[in-house]
Amino acid sequence: xxxxxxxxxxxxxDAGMNLQTQIQIKKTTELRIALEQGxxxxxxxxxxxxxxxxxxxxxxxxxxxxxxxGLVYPGDFIPLAETTGIIVPMGKWVLKEACHQLxxxxxxxxxxxRMAVNLxxxxxxxxxxxxxxxxxxxxxxxxxxxxxxxxTESMLMEDMNTAITTMSELNQLGIHLAIDDFGTGYSSLAxxxxxxxxxxxxxxxxxxxxxxxxxxxxxxxxxxxxxHNMGIAVIAEGIENEAQLEYLRQLNCDEGQGYFLARxxxxxxxxxxxxxxxxxxxKDQ
Ligand code: C2E
Ligand code: MG
Ligand code: MG
Ligand code: MG
Numbered sequence: 402x403x404x405x406x407x408x409x410x411x412x413x414x415d416a417g418m419n420l421q422t423q424i425q426i427k428k429t430t431e432l433r434i435a436l437e438q439g440x441x442x443x444x445x446x447x448x449x450x451x452x453x454x455x456x457x458x459x460x461x462x463x464x465x466x467x468x469x470x471g472l473v474y475p476g477d478f479i480p481l482a483e484t485t486g487i488i489v490p491m492g493k494w495v496l497k498e499a500c501h502q503l504x505x506x507x508x509x510x511x512x513x514x515r516m517a518v519n520l521x522x523x524x525x526x527x528x529x530x531x532x533x534x535x536x537x538x539x540x541x542x543x544x545x546x547x548x549x550x551x552x553t554e555s556m557l558m559e560d561m562n563t564a565i566t567t568m569s570e571l572n573q574l575g576i577h578l579a580i581d582d583f584g585t586g587y588s589s590l591a592x593x594x595x596x597x598x599x600x601x602x603x604x605x606x607x608x609x610x611x612x613x614x615x616x617x618x619x620x621x622x623x624x625x626x627x628x629h630n631m632g633i634a635v636i637a638e639g640i641e642n643e644a645q646l647e648y649l650r651q652l653n654c655d656e657g658q659g660y661f662l663a664r665x666x667x668x669x670x671x672x673x674x675x676x677x678x679x680x681x682x683x684k685d686q
Contacts, residue, residue: 445459448658459515463479463491479521495518531574538574578596579599590631605659608649
């Protein structure tokens with residue numbers, strides 16, 4: 402019902418409706434209009450190879466550029482987008498925009514980078530997901546392996562059967578998957594053999610205490626070794642200082658991402674970064 406009202410951009414607040422519900426409807430309408438009016442934008446955070454410092458990919462992170470307010474971060478609107486279903490058209494927009502941007506970068510000569518896009522649980526349950534993505538790839542003349550989809554552990558466990566079906570469809574397209582926030586959920590590598598997983602993303606909570614906490618070091622070390630034995634690459638997220646970076650290098654972590662290396666940035670700033678020499682290499686000098 403609230404959904405319909407949002408779509409028609411009409412808000413009828415009857416007297417009995419509590420304030421919470423009214424706010425919810427208002428926010429839902431706002432978010433729907435934001436998407437329709439092009440207020441969403443993507444920022445990109447670079448991902449680096451920890452061995453040679455090269456820029457290997459970017460993760461697309463959605464922001465809402467709210468008129469008169471400024472940037473609103475996903476934590477403040479993704480949950481509502483999830484519960485209302487707005488995440489489905491929004492996620493489709495994100496995929497299109499990210500693939501379009503990657504094509505532009507590749508055409509500019511930066512053809513060794515991949516694009517990582519976050520998927521929501523709701524998107525994973527859409528039967529049309531794989532064919533939607535196939536259409537986008539075709540439109541952008543993109544190879545499937547240039548796209549990486551990030552899915553959290555808990556999303557896989559929630560609805561294992563649907564996840565397996567959708568993911569094998571995605572796999573048939575040649576798309577690879579990364580398990581996001583790894584270590585915060587079941588942290589079982591056993592189920593990974595059921596999925597075409599290319600990469601694990603170690604959650605930033607483990608990276609945060611890396612130098613101080615020997616247990617986190619042991620956990621990360623075990624995850625990296627086990628993943629490598631299964632032919633799965635590992636990327637660490639949330640690298641905020643040089644000590645963390647050094648530890649991860651010593652532990653043989655393949656790739657890294659974090660404020661210390663580069664913050665998420667608008668496409669125009671990413672253009673500049675791509676044209677500069679690699680920031681990791683510069684830091685070493
Ligand atoms: P995530 O996929 O785990 O993304 C990593 C988050 O950590 C991002 O926050 C990023 O800006 C932040 N981050 C990066 N480096 C550092 C660091 O060194 N330190 C710290 N403390 N944080 C760092 P952001 O952009 O606010 O996104 C939050 C979450 O929202 C994402 O977590 C992802 O789950 C979700 N999200 C973002 N964009 C999308 C999207 O397009 N679709 C969907 N479904 N979810 C999205
Ligand atoms: Mg992610
Ligand atoms: Mg993550
Ligand atoms: Mg995270």
